[in-house]
Amino acid sequence: MSDHSPDAALAAALRRTEPEPPLHEVDWDAMRARLAARAELPLARLRADARHAGARAEVEAPAPPLAARPRAGGSRALRWLVPLAAAAGMGGLLLGRPLPPPPGGGTAVPSAQPAPAEVQAILDATIPDRVDVAIDREEADEEAVISASIGS
Amino acid sequence: MTRTVAAPAPVASGPPAGPRGGEDAAAADEAALVERVRLGDAAAFDALVTAYMRRAFSVAYRLMGQREDAEDLVQESFLAVLEKIHTFQAGRAFAPWFFRILVNRGLNARKSRTLRSVDEIPESAASALASPERDAERAELRDGLAAAMRALPDRQATVVRLFDMEGFSSPEIAEILGISEGTVRWHLHEARKTLRGALAPFGNRSTP
Numbered sequence: 001m002s003d004h005s006p007d008a009a010l011a012a013a014l015r016r017t018e019p020e021p022p023l024h025e026v027d028w029d030a031m032r033a034r035l036a037a038r039a040e041l042p043l044a045r046l047r048a049d050a051r052h053a054g055a056r057a058e059v060e061a062p063a064p065p066l067a068a069r070p071r072a073g074g075s076r077a078l079r080w081l082v083p084l085a086a087a088a089g090m091g092g093l094l095l096g097r098p099l100p101p102p103p104g105g106g107t108a109v110p111s112a113q114p115a116p117a118e119v120q121a122i123l124d125a126t127i128p129d130r131v132d133v134a135i136d137r138e139e140a141d142e143e144a145v146i147s148a149s150i151g152s
Numbered sequence: 153m154t155r156t157v158a159a160p161a162p163v164a165s166g167p168p169a170g171p172r173g174g175e176d177a178a179a180a181d182e183a184a185l186v187e188r189v190r191l192g193d194a195a196a197f198d199a200l201v202t203a204y205m206r207r208a209f210s211v212a213y214r215l216m217g218q219r220e221d222a223e224d225l226v227q228e229s230f231l232a233v234l235e236k237i238h239t240f241q242a243g244r245a246f247a248p249w250f251f252r253i254l255v256n257r258g259l260n261a262r263k264s265r266t267l268r269s270v271d272e273i274p275e276s277a278a279s280a281l282a283s284p285e286r287d288a289e290r291a292e293l294r295d296g297l298a299a300a301m302r303a304l305p306d307r308q309a310t311v312v313r314l315f316d317m318e319g320f321s322s323p324e325i326a327e328i329l330g331i332s333e334g335t336v337r338w339h340l341h342e343a344r345k346t347l348r349g350a351l352a353p354f355g356n357r358s359t360p
Contacts, residue, residue, distance in 0.1 A: 013297055013347075013351060014297065014301065016290075016294055017301060018298070018317075021214065026209060031223060031226070032205070034227060035201055035227055035230055035231070038227070039231060039234060040194075042231065042234035043194050043234065046189075046191060046237065048192075050191045
C-alpha cells in the first residue's frame, strides 16, 4: 500500500469543505488563565502525592532492624563451635578428673549420664568468657571466637 | 485563502526541522517539563499548555466544528493530562499521548451531542468567484466532498483530518488512535478512495 504520502490537492479541497480553525478568534491568555485556575486542585494533589512518596522513601531507606540484619559469616560457625567446645570440655574433665570413690569404697565408675547441675557447671567452666563476649557481638569474627575458645 | 494553522511551538510534537541534536534537546526539555508537571509544578503545566494549546485547538475544532466546543475540549484534555499523568511513561513523546486523550474525548463528545451547524458552510470558506456557473460548480463540489466526509466512518474521517489537514505522521496517528501504522495507512487509503470518488465527477481535483 503506497497511499500514505501527503495529498496536497485533496487536503486543499477538504479545507474548502470545512472551516479553518479560527485561531485568531481565541483569547489565548484567557484560556491559559481558566486552565490555571481549574488546574490548581489537581496540581496541589500531585504535589501532595510527591511529598508523600518522598516521605515513604525516607522511611523505607534506613538499615533494616537488628534482627533482620544479615549475620556475619562467623556467627554461623558459632552454632557448631559452642556445643563442640562444650563437648570437648566435658570430655576433658571426665577423662582428666579423678572420680571420688564411692561411699562404700571400691573403684568409682563414671556415670553414663552426669547430673544436670554437673553438666551446667561443666558448660560454665568450658566456655570461656571471651567466647561469650564474642557470641554476643553481632560482628563476631570466626577467628576471634576460635581463638577465644582454645585460649590462644 | 492562506492556511492559518499555527506552527508548533518549540517543544511541540513531531520532529522539528534541523539537526538531530536540536531534536534531542527539545525532546529532553519536554521530558523535563512533563516530569515537573507530574510533581505538581504549576509553571511547568502552564508552559506545556502554552506549547500545545494552538495545535490542540486546531485538532479539536476539526473534530467539533464549533469554536466554543473546541475550546472546551482543549481545556478538558489538558485537565485530563493532570488526572492521567501518573500513567504517562517517562521517555515517551508527550504529543501523541496528549492528542490521544484529546481525540478520544472529541470523538466521544461528537457521538453524544447533537450536531448543530457543522454541516453549514461558513462564509469564510467561500472564495471570490468569476461567474455564477463557476460558483455553482464549486459549491456543488464542496457540498459533495463535505457529504462524503460526513459519510466516512469516524475512524477514517479522523485519520484523514489528522493526516491531510493537521499534518500528523502515520506513526503519530497510530499512537494517537492506539492502532498500528498499517491500519492507519489502510484507513487513509479507504478514506481517500471514497473522497476522490466524490471529486471525480468534477474532473480536476485541484479545485479553483
